[in-house]
Amino acid sequence: MARVVVVGAGVSGLATAEWLQPDHDVVVLEAGPRAGGNVHSERVDGVVLERSANGFLDNEPAMARLIARLQLGDQVLPAQDGARYLFHGGELVSVPTGPISLLKSPLLPWWAKLRLALEPWQGPGAADETVAAFAARRLGRLAGERLVGTMVLGIWAGKAEELSLPACFPRMRQLEREHGSLIRALRARRADPSVAAGPPGHLTSFRLGLGTLTRALAARLDVRTGVRVTGLRPGWVVETTEGEQRADAVVLATPAWASAELLGPLDDDGASALAAVPYAPVAVVCQTFSEGTLALPGGFGVLVPRAAGLDVLGTLFTSNLFPDHAPGGRAVVRSMVGGAVRPELPGLEDSALVGRVQAANAQLLGPLPDPEHTAVFRHPRGIPQYTLGHLDRVARVRAAEGRQRGLFVTGNHLEGVAIKDCVRDGERTASRVAAMWAAG
Numbered sequence: 001m002a003r004v005v006v007v008g009a010g011v012s013g014l015a016t017a018e019w020l021q022p023d024h025d026v027v028v029l030e031a032g033p034r035a036g037g038n039v040h041s042e043r044v045d046g047v048v049l050e051r052s053a054n055g056f057l058d059n060e061p062a063m064a065r066l067i068a069r070l071q072l073g074d075q076v077l078p079a080q081d082g083a084r085y086l087f088h089g090g091e092l093v094s095v096p097t098g099p100i101s102l103l104k105s106p107l108l109p110w111w112a113k114l115r116l117a118l119e120p121w122q123g124p125g126a127a128d129e130t131v132a133a134f135a136a137r138r139l140g141r142l143a144g145e146r147l148v149g150t151m152v153l154g155i156w157a158g159k160a161e162e163l164s165l166p167a168c169f170p171r172m173r174q175l176e177r178e179h180g181s182l183i184r185a186l187r188a189r190r191a192d193p194s195v196a197a198g199p200p201g202h203l204t205s206f207r208l209g210l211g212t213l214t215r216a217l218a219a220r221l222d223v224r225t226g227v228r229v230t231g232l233r234p235g236w237v238v239e240t241t242e243g244e245q246r247a248d249a250v251v252l253a254t255p256a257w258a259s260a261e262l263l264g265p266l267d268d269d270g271a272s273a274l275a276a277v278p279y280a281p282v283a284v285v286c287q288t289f290s291e292g293t294l295a296l297p298g299g300f301g302v303l304v305p306r307a308a309g310l311d312v313l314g315t316l317f318t319s320n321l322f323p324d325h326a327p328g329g330r331a332v333v334r335s336m337v338g339g340a341v342r343p344e345l346p347g348l349e350d351s352a353l354v355g356r357v358q359a360a361n362a363q364l365l366g367p368l369p370d371p372e373h374t375a376v377f378r379h380p381r382g383i384p385q386y387t388l389g390h391l392d393r394v395a396r397v398r399a400a401e402g403r404q405r406g407l408f409v410t411g412n413h414l415e416g417v418a419i420k421d422c423v424r425d426g427e428r429t430a431s432r433v434a435a436m437w438a439a440g
Helices: 011-022 063-067 099-104 111-118 131-139 143-154 170-179 182-191 211-222 256-263 268-275 350-365 390-403 419-439
Strands: 003-007 025-030 041-044 047-051 075-080 084-088 091-094 203-206 223-225 229-233 237-240 243-246 249-252 280-288 302-303 315-316 331-338 373-384 407-409
Touching: 003 011, 011 025, 011 063, 011 211, 011 249, 041 373, 047 280, 047 331, 063 419, 084 143, 084 243, 091 211, 099 111, 111 143, 131 143, 131 170, 143 302, 170 182, 182 237, 223 237, 229 256, 249 256, 256 407, 268 390, 280 350, 315 350, 331 350, 350 373, 390 407
Parallel strands: 003 025, 003 249, 025 223, 084 302, 249 407
Antiparallel strands: 041 047, 075 203, 084 091, 229 237, 237 243, 280 331, 280 373, 302 315, 315 331
């Protein structure tokens, strides 16, 4: 039985360790005081508040397999359906869901809609182009900025003009290559939802929040918190603040900069690739309001274009999405602040940051009553940014793994930032470890 040391107890590390059981002897070392990384749910007077992600899409088979393995199926909580809004012209405007609603939408002037109609005749772009360049090429500059650029803010907290399309949205590239047009791909998908990009997925959580997943994983694993890994020696010897651990394989499931520090003495090129992954700082501000004091619009929430000049990237109506997370008829809103576009904001003191958020939300929702509770969750290095050249950086990390037999790297800085992506990569990493051991 192979001895495997997993460094880092975030979702990627926990998932990798879970899939290695029971055929391997696995220990997970975590420098922090608890397992789960940034995925953690807090309960305040019965209300579930998420520190980072608000949910996951249910279209990832690896996630479904893990939920079944952990016997969490009865805890799954799908989000309520509802409209999604953009802040435009001083009001909330529903995001178009199809060609007809787009033609009627005030989000774009007539000439921008006419430009959209020319999308099927646009040629291919560079192999690695920015999301902004792709959107402008296919949809036109204005549609790209207002629709795609704002979506990128909500997902990545990043700048569309810096992020790599094939790294951030590989399925969009796939659709273009297979159909030659996003409009033709949409038509094909309407006829068969499994075409090319697969089913779109539905936002999902658990009855007691996303922390349900990380708690369930940690309870099944040998997780040792408060143990910082300080170095690695081929062999493998894992140096820690509590002595040495010997292993047949080591999985680095720490953030990119931490993995770079550990890999540096062993493989300079792999470490350089990891160190080159930038992160966007993000703060999440959650506020709860007592029953009847705040009437939220129906729907998921609102994204805010950069041109609007507000101090939030977007605000989710959490109590609309997951009413079970807000008992007693409370209204709960959750705002994301900062990102690559406003990196200075997450560093503000709580009072100043909350004041900015309340002022922005007042413009989105009208005058706000005093909240029952306010929670601020800061992530100074929050979301990895897959900028141009990211796929090359991932290839260099994989090449380093090949040179350092028995060393593996996983995490949201490589092939997907979402929880479901981390679970998928954890499953793949476990398979690679098992394959190496089986090969002898």
